[in-house]
Amino acid sequence: xxxxxxxxxxxxxxxxxxxxxxxxxxxxxxxxxxxxxxxxxxxxxxxxxxxxxxxxxxxxxxxxxxxxxxxxxxxxxxxxxxxxxxxxxxxxxxxxxxxxxxxxxxxxxxxxxxxxxxxxxxxxxxxxxxxxxxxxxxxxxxxxxxxxxxxxxxxxxxxxxxxxxxxxxxxxxxxxxxxxxxxxxxxxxxxxxxxxxxxxxxxxxxxxxxxxxxxxxxxxxxxxxxxxxxxxxxxxxxxxxxxxxxxxxxxxxxxxxxxxxxxxxxxxxxxxxxxxxxxxxxxxxxxxxxxxxxxxxxxxxxxxxxxxxxxxxxxxxxxx
Numbered sequence: 230x231x232x233x234x235x236x237x238x239x240x241x242x243x244x245x246x247x248x249x250x251x252x253x254x255x256x257x258x259x260x261x262x263x264x265x266x267x268x269x270x271x272x273x274x275x276x277x278x279x280x281x282x283x284x285x286x287x288x289x290x291x292x293x294x295x296x297x298x299x300x301x302x303x304x305x306x307x308x309x310x311x312x313x314x315x316x317x318x319x320x321x322x323x324x325x326x327x328x329x330x331x332x333x334x335x336x337x338x339x340x341x342x343x344x345x346x347x348x349x350x351x352x353x354x355x356x357x358x359x360x361x362x363x364x365x366x367x368x369x370x371x372x373x374x375x376x377x378x379x380x381x382x383x384x385x386x387x388x389x390x391x392x393x394x395x396x397x398x399x400x401x402x403x404x405x406x407x408x409x410x411x412x413x414x415x416x417x418x419x420x421x422x423x424x425x426x427x428x429x430x431x432x433x434x435x436x437x438x439x440x441x442x443x444x445x446x447x448x449x450x451x452x453x454x455x456x457x458x459x460x461x462x463x464x465x466x467x468x469x470x471x472x473x474x475x476x477x478x479x480x481x482x483x484x485x486x487x488x489x490x491x492x493x494x495x496x497x498x499x500x501x502x503x504x505x506x507x508x509x510x511x512x513x514x515x516x517x518x519x520x521x522x523x524x525x526x527x528x529x530x531x532x533x534x535x536x537x538x539x540x541x542x543x544x545x546x547x548x549x
């Protein structure tokens with residue numbers, strides 16, 4: 230029997246500038262039987278991956294994106310080198326070779342957002358290491374997949390630009406609802422992707438314990454059963470128990486699919502911020518780029534006081 234083992238996580242929930250991105254990674258794992266625990270993909274794929282940079286060595290690190298994303302002032306490597314290695318290698322095992330950020334978004338089921346600050350020439354990929362290193366990584370990962378009876382069934386993202394983010398908050402009065410819609414869409418996509426058992430691990434959203442509304446939004450008119458709830462996790466069953474949905478704290482440290490989802494979401498957000506900064510730095514020569522987080526975003530907004538119209542500022546600042 231096979232199980233579709235999926236992870237969901239987000240990047241960019243807290244910043245003042247730039248998009249929110251919710252990612253999902255789907256793996257088919259063969260040789261799994263009903264009642265078995267979640268597969269340990271770090272162990273199964275140890276030929277090719279490690280959980281941290283130190284553990285991985287020459288292999289591909291797959292872990293919490295917050296730990297694998299390097300500081301933006303790093304000189305020796307591109308800050309996103311570890312994020313892109315895993316994402317590009319995974320896609321390449323599916324013959325999905327992303328040459329730039331626009332083609333990457335296409336493979337992930339999205340497109341470059343509409344605002345002018347995200348437009349312009351595509352950002353070439355890989356950001357570091359070149360095409361030969363990317364091929365080596367893909368071959369190493371494909372070999373590990375074959376040996377372990379594992380395959381990557383897909384990577385997906387939902388990208389929420391600033392205007393859509395603000396619209397949700399104005400309509401609902403809740404920042405948490407900005408992730409609820411994309412998560413519900415991905416839960417439904419995972420459930421529809423297989424006729425067999427599906428297990429979805431979702432990182433807990435904003436510390437909430439109750440996810441009935443998100444699950445109900447994903448499966449309107451279908452029965453939803455609360456299977457278990459603790460201070461650290463909530464588990465729901467749908468479609469007669471064939472699909473199990475787990476919402477857990479620190480999911481990216483416990484489940485490789487959630488870690489890869491986290492890395493995919495973070496890479497996409499960083500690429501969109503590259504476009505954002507390229508656009509505005511071209512308009513003001515001495516403008517320093519921003520990562521979009523609150524303290525530095527305030528600095529950046531001060532630096533662009535003479536550059537942005539009131540309408541532009543309203544369009545690009547997230548209201549919560």
